[in-house]
Amino acid sequence: MTGSVTDAPPARRKPAPARPADSAFGRLVGEPFAALHGLLGRPLASYYLLVASAGLLLVIGLVMVFSATSVPSFDSQQSAYAGVQQQGLWAAVGVLAFWVAQRLPTRTYRFLGLPLMIVCLLFALVLVLFPAGRIGPVGTNLNWITIGSIQFQPAELGKLALVWWGADLLVRRGDSVRKWKRLAMPLFPVTALLFLLVGMNDLGTMLCMLLVFLGLLWVTGVRFRVFAGLFGVALAGVVVLIAEQSYRLERILSFTHAAKATGCTSADSIQGPCWQSTQGMYALADGGWFGLGLGQGRQKWDWLPEAHNDFIFAIIGEELGVVGCVVVLALFAVLAYAGLRIARRVDDPFRRTVAAACTLWLAGQAVINIGAVVGLLPITGVPLPFISAGGTALVVTLTAIGMLAAFARTEPDAARALHARAPSRLVRLLWVPLPPLPGSTRPTTPSARSRPAGGKPGVRAARGRTAGSSRTETRRRRPGPRAGSRTTTGKERR
Template identity: 40%
Template sequence: MSRVFQSESSNYFLLLGITLFMVVFGLVMVLSSSSVDSHTDDDNFFARFLSQGIFAAIGVPLMLVASRIPSAWWKRLAWPMLIASCGLQAATVFTSLGVRINQNKNWLEIGGYAFQPSELIKISLVLWLGMFVALKWERIRQWKYGLLPVCIVSVVAIGLVLGGGDLGTTLIMAAIVLGTMFFVGIPLRQLFTTAVIASGIAVVFAVSRTSRLERILSFLHPGGTDPTSTGWQMQQSDFGLARGGIFGVGLGNSTSKWNWLPAASTDFIFSIIGEELGLIGAIVVLGLFVFLAVVLIRIMNANTDPFARTVTAAVTVWLIGQALVNIGVVLGLVPTLGVPLPLISSGGTALISSLFGIGVVLSFTRTTSPKKARKAQPR
């Protein structure tokens, strides 16, 4: 229990500060980008902003509570959390409790409230990877003790999400696993073979549905895409970015959000940022994620505990990788996958899971006070 009362390090305040700043910035941009859609759907310009604000009000205290929990507790909770989250995802896919949105059955509705169990699987998988690597640290580079068990467990968790049809979240989870295994030192030959197999499965799944195949073809041949159909979203995103120029049209002055750009407050919020705040605003957002990555890597390097290092690496791959995919989609560098911009896009479950993951990393930055440190020194 003494861990709970240990003092904060500089890394703690750096990570906490950048996280809170990004959440507040995200709330401002959600208010701006969602006001028209909110009025259209709920006759209230502030509906989605208030909803996101409620989730932020839940997520931030949850992050602070998580930051006080000792590492030993996270290790004990890894298996129960993974099993419970996979059970919820199974209920989403195989029972009538699952809600289908945009052809993906990835929402679970209980008591009138809907959430995404796949986001819970992300954080559970992160904790499980940390627990497993810490347990097998001495033999983690041996295929049958390291990558093979990780692949078996990960395939079950990722397969359940894939069963719901969410290819974007599936790819992010696969990246978390492979990226984390790279950070812990798994030989590149093993990772390359695994990545090739995973890529083959992803390609087969991607072309198994007409809507996904159309997105891929639109990405590969943008000039031949019907601008009034499959190419509409990317075309409107490009128009918004072009209108923004260097300095932007001003906060709240976007025209794309007036029912022109679909998913303006979620998957394509970066386009609204580029339109309203211009190239400068877009660069600032990129800079925020770069700074976040630097702080997370500092925390990882400052720890000698394999569990803390692995979990921090997994959270880094998760948040930064997802941000790169989201921004890549908006810029036309990646096919449309439907993943939100971490900490900024509208989406309650995604925001809470991201804050919870950061809270776990914050718990690794706790340091002993000078007085306790002196007592702990050998005589």
């Protein structure tokens, strides 16, 4: 007798092999990455990463400026807190600029681009024609303009002007940026004039502007041959600007001597062009792994020039060691990741272009500064963002961070999450308003246009007549009676 299927003994299944994640080592390695992946998957992860990294860098900058300026401030003004008080005041102004920037709509940045570019060009022209002069309360000093007791650097404002104006222009051109003629006017002449006026007095800032410009072109999809041509022109211009000032050539020569490891060992070279780079290396070497301790550095005692500004990373290495340097580098890496994440997730082309350009600007400027301190790049006089002493640079940097924070809140997932939370009106008034929901400004679909208000789907709305149309024109378009046919009256038709 044939047995049924149910009578057959159940087949034995082989035990599944143990996965690596099920082991203790797999859980130890996999769980932190899983937690990190979960944190990065949250809607407002970009916003929190950006604000947290920028805030920590700002705090580290204030602490290190106090440490680097305490000795010279006490020597000149009999107060160790003079330098950090001034930097703290600029930081307060920068935080206010951050708050304002994250509340402004995108159309405001697009509107301010051209006026700010014109103002920066005029200021740069004044600094070139009158590098050192004074008329009443207004004075110039190479790269700075002084109005009363306020001193600012117009070249720093030029970075924001180039980002806003260039992004607005390229986004308006759309796909036509692939054509050379549509791209050249007026973008290339204006940027070339800005680079020339700024580069004559400040080559380092001009290099940062060049990074911003290349970032704008890269995001908008400009062809590679355009990049190659611009690189050749920019290289020739940089060579001319280096040859125009003797101290720039000395910096290049000192960098080549330091790279050979034998040129900066003589007494003349150490006391001359190699002095700053050599003292910076001494500061990094004295720090070791954990540093000498906060405030215990020795190079700031009039040994290292610009210890509070261009070479503040050397003071970090001396007092906080390799660990402190790694923390600063990690925070800049998180900031760059957050900026590129915002550029990838936002829908608006202008926001995407501005976010990528600002990220390349801040990350590139940090690489140029740190590379010069550790001897990998020539000294260009570029400050370290958030950390170096300087008022205009700090305010402009925090303004850019506030703008990126506003863009982070407009990510589709972030906007939906913020509207779902429904924060109180006081929070929206004191901090930042709600961003628009994704798709709220998109044009209606054809099905929505064909649907009358309050009507049923599938029923077309009555089309409005164009200007000058009438019922008589509609009747004239109807075919008339055939030739030879008899016209019937209404009574006969009935």
